[in-house]
Amino acid sequence: MDQTQSFWYEVVNQWSYEALVRIFFRYGEEKFSKQIARRIEAHREQQPIETTLELVDVIKEGIPAKARRKGGHPAKRVFQAIRIAVNDELSAFEDSVEQAIECVKVGGRISVITFHSLEDRLCKQIFQEFEKGPDVPRGLPVIPEAYTPKLKRVNRKPITATDDDLNENNRARSAKLRVAEILRANR
Template identity: 60%
Template structure:
């Protein structure tokens, strides 16, 4: 079995947030190393867990890692993007669930496997595809997308203040020859950022690599689509736990959760809010749960993690 080392962040907090029922139907939208799936499966008797991942490496690893739970019928592996949540579950006869957990971003094995091209720390072919069957890769984005689109994703998805300079430098370099590797891209990015700015705020390529990765995998679009489907699929009393690792994801989740759990705009002076206009969801935790001091010491990748949980309190 291929080693798939990944320390799951906020593992117990996220699963506790689901308030597992032993006979319930649950989804792990981001299987990865199987941390959440293992813990959820251990709390089921005649319930069932559907574990999604678009990365075949994760699916292959968990066929063995979760073999006893799969054999017992408690876990079903689904090789698919979580943006296809409703359709994939419907194919398996599931049209309502008791809970779903999302552990967003890139898993440690994807970052640590140099040939996947996610990391600015390793020189590797430009790739960054979570689903290695898809055609769009970082190489295509960097070498073929027009200047304006590059600038837009660097600013929007990377919050990179030097987006115009970086996009222009990418354009200059690729006119001479294609940018093939992560190492080449790092140098192009460094060259575009003033020396004084490079001395502060971490690795100069960090924001750009995040932006390109999000664009390659349409991470924010997929997340928004999937969450909308998850809201519809939840039974009354069902919950969604979401762990984010960067501000764009967290802002999206926070906004969608707030909209679902807030009262609609109503005319002033109504003595009673009509029952049909009550929110259908409530926030389980008003503020995000963050890792404990011990977890931060044990796992440096936990530092930016935030957990938000929402519960469905009435059907639409």
Template identity: 50%
Template sequence: MQYYHKPIMIKEVLNYLNVKEEGIYVDATLGGAGHFQEILKKAGEKGLVIGIDRDIESIENAKEKFKDNKNAIFVHDNFKNLKGILKDLNISSIDGILYDLGVSSYQLDKEERGFSYQKDAPLDMRMDTRQKLTARDVVNTYDKEELKRIIYEYGEERFAGRIANFIVERRKNKPIETTLELVEVIKDAIPAKARRKGPHPAKRTFQALRIFVNEELVGLEQAFKDAISLLKDGGRIVVISFHSLEDRIVKRLFNEFKKEGGLTYKLRILTSKPVVPEEEEIIGNPRARSAKLRAAEKFDVLK
């Protein structure tokens, strides 16, 4: 089954990535291959673009879609293993890398994956279906304090304690099996006044569970450091994030490498503040509303 992801801020991505013909680029979060496709066009027939994704459906879709492109390579793996991936491909350095973090539109839209709080499905939320831990496991077996920590830390949900308490009480009768069952528990936990304003009441809790289940923040900073070390002189890193936890990591790391001492390279920050989608794009794609793009260029301090 082929699917397509409408790439967020594609004009800005191509601008900051500064794709050159014959260059080597990595789309570290392939998804529906929307960004990948445009980078591939820019890189030309002599370029090479590598798409990485932990979701096998994404990889299989892209392999079928780009089967006639000899300059497209797809790897079913976690982008945190970038060094090993490139070593296996006999590639020592790259001209640019893109990260479009978070869950893809396809994963949200496919009900049985259990990412969406608007569709009834089994509580799954695994990006890589090979792993064992699911959101159902977390919701039904983790103790109240750990649930509170996860929901507060990864979802920045102020009612984390109440939600954790309501989850534990509800599962005493029977396990919470589906997304909409969990949504019902969350709505019951959040005071009516708070539910009437802001985003969907389940948004932050679902985000927290997804981040925890997929270990999205674990090793993220080291993954970016590995990518920066593999960039050529003048190579660029572009990161699109969708919540403050990711964005803080990117901002802190870019600033660290801007003044880094002891290394033979530094970063030149290309975005003094995060770039956000234009209003026209948000109207056409509401999921782009929370996106923030940061970009930086590596340069050799010895030159």
């Protein structure tokens, strides 16, 4: 672990068991977040975790052998969770998508490529929120423009990489593209 990145070091060596479980589960979608956090806690009682390799070994101890054998590197989700927590990525992502929606003119389209399920879920929720529009009072003969949705999704499901795309670039396997068209200008 790079000691100049003191917040990473602080997360691993000083955060409480509950905080570690929360970020591993929420940001890394790690099924074994409790076991991993328990192993980290036990290890740092002996000595602080100084390197990423040391952290990887501790994480491996917290994941059952059967689960370690499938699904890629066992520490991938934990490192993702720590990175998201340290960089506050999800709130930055949310702010960026909302600002982009506000900047695009009527008839324009916004395209968002996401690379993991947390981003994709958040993008989907933001698009749904702007697509819904405000609640319209019952009995209105004409719906005022202020009650029309801000955008409409061009594709209900995200566009994913084809087999040809994956043969060219294997890293595209997790990428998902969502597109929405702006219907109404800002007030």
